[in-house]
Amino acid sequence: MTLDELLRGEDLAIGNADLVVRGLTLDSRKVEPGFVFAALPGVKVHGRDFIPKALAAGASAILTDAPVEAPVPVITVPEPAALLARMAARFYPRQPEHIVAITGTNGKSSTVEFLRQIWAGAGLEAACLGTLGVTRGNTVEVTGYTTPDAVALQAALDRLAGEGVTHLGMEASSHGLKQHRMDGVRLSVGAFTNLTQDHLDYHPDFADYYASKLKLFTERLPANGRAVINVDSEWGGKMAETARARGLDVLTMGWRGADLTIREITPRPASQSVVFAWRGREHALDIPLVGEFQILNALGAAAIALADGVDEASVLATLKTLTGVRGRLEKVGETAEAAPVLVDYAHTPDGLDKLLRAARPHTRGRVIVVFGCGGDRDASKRAKMGVIAANQADHVIITDDNPRSEHPALIRKAILKGCPGAEEIADRAQAIRRGVTMLRAGDCLLIAGKGHETGQTVGDVVHPFDDREQGRVALAEREAANV
Known part of the structure; x- marks a missing residue:
């Protein structure tokens, strides 16, 4: 792929646009001849400090946020991370047809895995991606990040699509959203679990943490996307209001949910008896999970699948046989x-x-x-x-x-x-x-x-x-x- 093709539609004038690009990376240690090196600002250091190392390794172009002297084309934009995500999406063009992103402080890993199990139970080619890695069937590939960097993420999406995956559930961390890692992902649905104190070593305050999560609904979802939101907290209510104001198709769930309403949860020795209503129709079943928060995660996944039209009987059948996530109770x-x-x-x-x-x-x-x-x-x-x-x-x-x-x-x-x-x-x-x-x-x-x-x-x-x-x-x- 040429540099011109990677930058198509970006309204940028770059010399040597017919340059063939062999890869993209924001890690100077991974640069190979013909790679574009993204010198991005970081929390502790700036990627520009590693430009000499990248050039020595054969980088054929540099992407950064301020002009630098280099013997190769330099692409300078105010938000290089966002452009890198879009370039990565062009370099790795395939993505699963239906991608659901889930944000929140707690419950993301469990919810995407439960959603994967529900989809698989309905006969769909499903996978999930997040803190635990990429899970498909009985295989898990460890990635090490809740939301991988933009290049790794797009490479994973392209590979999964090539393997026949049509439905993907992925975690959307506040870091990933704020740092534009997901800008090139073609989402269909966004979901929200909850919001409590976390990552204030990275975010300057709670308001910034909330605003980063909110980007899923204000920026990442397309205008015709769907939002599935747990509204049991004030933050969920605010998320839902913002999503509606944007014109998204909003469904709410939880004890206060209008579309999926939890009526009763009764603990058993190794399971919980649950009564909930989906759009007014009540269901009672045992779910083999311990802890109310696990039931909220499972029903959040169920609401996403049901809203997408997955057969109700199939969803209920899978809820009765859900397997918990590694390291979660x-x-x-x-x-x-x-x-x-x-x-x-x-x-x-x-x-x-x-x-x-x-x-x-x-x-x-x-x-x-x-x-x-x-x-x-x-x-x-x-x-x-x-x-x-x-x-x-x-x-x-x-x-x-x-x-x-x-x-x-x-x-x-x-x-x-x-x-x-x-x-x-x-x-x-x-x-x-x-x-x-x-x-x-x-x-x-x-x-x-x-x-x-x-x-x-x-x-x-x-x-x-x-x-x-x-x-x-x-x-x-x-x-x-x-x-």
Whole structure:
């Protein structure tokens, strides 16, 4: 593809427009001869600092936001990230026919996976893309990002379309929306789960965080797109109002939803009995998931599919057989007395609160929780999470969770301000072992914060660590000790 073809319709005058482009990247380490290197502004550094390295590797053109001297064509625009996304969409032109993007603080990963299962149950060629990677059938390809960079995203869409995928559910993070990573994606539906405190290490304030999420409905969805919004919070109500004002087809769901209305949720030992109405028609069924928030995610996926015309009987049948997502209230085992050990990704105040509230109705004895807070991230949530744990759990164990460049003891100290009676065990494996050792019949152990992650970041080093594996090891040690 030529540079002229990549920039068609952009109203830019670029020399050497017949230059053949072999690839695009915003990572100077991935530059090959004939590549366009996008020197984008970053949080800590600017991509222009890596232009010499990119040129040495054979970059044939540079995309950036300010004029630079280079022996190759330089494309200078105010929003180079947005242009990169559009160029990537032209370079990788194929996309699944029906793409649904889901935004919100919590529930994105579960909702896109439940939607994939519902579509697959209806016989559609479906996949989902997000924090857990690209999932299709029984295969998962790890990507490492909730919303990949624009080039990686478009390459993934092109490959999935080439493999026959017609229906794709994808997560839309606030970072991805604000940084224009999704600008080239041809969306059909946008959905919203909820909005609570998160990522305030990146966003200057909550208003910016909300505005970034809102871009899905104000900028990314086409004028004839559909919005499916959980309106149980004031933020959902505002999202719905904004989407209607733009003229989008808006459907609402939740306890206050007009199109899908939740009537009743009754916890069972390993499932929940749910009564809901879809456009006035009531349904009652058991869904094999633990936690009210999981039901909200499942019904959010159901509302998206039903609004798209997926057969109602097929949707209901799949809801009865849904499989939970890795690292989201995932049961990794239980003691001989049937006390379960559950791993969850909850790493925000709202996420931890919902996790603990979800476990309580299913637990006859004590709820024990092991968690920490990440370093180099929003510090204001640490004491808040401590308060939530103290109020909702019967025993709290504070430990380390990706301290990164911060001193782990200071992070734990900040959490302990909210729960001064908690037990403090720095070593995460030992903390998990302690939690498992404490379990009695009727108890439940929640290991929160990492979920599906397989590393513990200390300084600049990522050490192998998996909460699920450590939970199973601790259970095996307990069993061996009791033989």
